[in-house]
Amino acid sequence: MWVWVVVALASLLVVLISIFCVPVDAILTLDTSAERKFRLRLVWLFGLISPELGRERKPKARQPSKAKRKRRIGLRTIWRILRTRGLLTKVKNLAGDVLSQIKIKEIAVNLRLGLDDPADTGLVFAVIGAAKPFLKLPRQYELTIQPSLSAQPFFQGYLRGVLRLQPIRLVIPFGRFIFSLTMLRVLRILASSRR
Numbered sequence: 001m002w003v004w005v006v007v008a009l010a011s012l013l014v015v016l017i018s019i020f021c022v023p024v025d026a027i028l029t030l031d032t033s034a035e036r037k038f039r040l041r042l043v044w045l046f047g048l049i050s051p052e053l054g055r056e057r058k059p060k061a062r063q064p065s066k067a068k069r070k071r072r073i074g075l076r077t078i079w080r081i082l083r084t085r086g087l088l089t090k091v092k093n094l095a096g097d098v099l100s101q102i103k104i105k106e107i108a109v110n111l112r113l114g115l116d117d118p119a120d121t122g123l124v125f126a127v128i129g130a131a132k133p134f135l136k137l138p139r140q141y142e143l144t145i146q147p148s149l150s151a152q153p154f155f156q157g158y159l160r161g162v163l164r165l166q167p168i169r170l171v172i173p174f175g176r177f178i179f180s181l182t183m184l185r186v187l188r189i190l191a192s193s194r195r
Contacts (some may be wrong), residue, residue: 001036008158016100017168019045020026020166020167020168020171021166021168022044022045022166023044023164023165023166024042024048024164024165024166024167025041025042025043025044025163025164026040026041026042026043026161026162026163026164026165027040027041027043027103027159027160027161027162028040028159028160028161028162029041029158029159029160030157030158030159030160031157031159032155032156032157032158032176033156033158033173039052040052040053040166041053054102061080070129073190073193074193076193077189077190077193080189080193081189081190084182084189085182085185086181086182087182087185087186088178090177090180090182090183091174091177093150093176093177094174094176096174097172097173098170098173101165101166101169101170101173102163102164102165103163103164103165104140104162104163104164105140105160105162105163105164106140106141106142106160106161106162107140107141107142107159107160107161107162108141108142108158108159108160108161109142109143109144109157109158109159110144110146110149110157110158110159111144111145111146111155111156111157111158112145112146112147112154112155112156112157113145113146113147113148113154113155113156113157114147114148114149114150114153114154114155115131115153116151116153116154117150117151118149118150118151120147121149122147122149123139123146125145128145
């Protein structure tokens with residue numbers, strides 16, 4: 001009986017570790033000509049989970065209950081937490097560790113721009129064209145700049161970026177942060193504020 005329980009728990013642990021080894025892609029799109037200029041979509045588990053962030057949602061009409069209002073943390077407690085010795089260093093280290101795990105998978109930029117005078121636009125693009133052979137961009141970076149030779153200033157742009165992160169790589173940085181002496185001090189402050 002116990003053997004099957006251990007096997008089931010071990011199998012569940014292997015499945016969870018495998019799921020967290022699958023990378024998450026954050027697809028950022030910025031298009032000046034579209035109605036929704038900014039879009040951010042997360043793709044995880046090979047597209048099975050693919051929420052789009054920043055969509056307009058209908059506001060909920062519910063109001064917080066009195067019990068929830070009492071649980072809010074006061075400004076004095078927040079000030080004490082911010083003054084906790086070593087907290088800012090820990091947050092800075094955590095942010096650095098998380099950012100170092102984010103990899104740029106793809107960046108595509110397509111710009112179309114022009115100045116008041118088409119001759120000035122031509123001069124700018126002559127300089128850009130002369131400098132372009134010296135730009136050694138990696139294969140996953142694509143940069144396209146086109147001129148607009150109209151007699152008015154013009155700017156239109158499209159950007160698509162894909163960032164990749166493996167959730168399993170965040171376990172150690174967050175574990176170091178959560179189980180540190182600094183976080184123990186923060187928990188003590190929170191516990192004393194609730195009395």
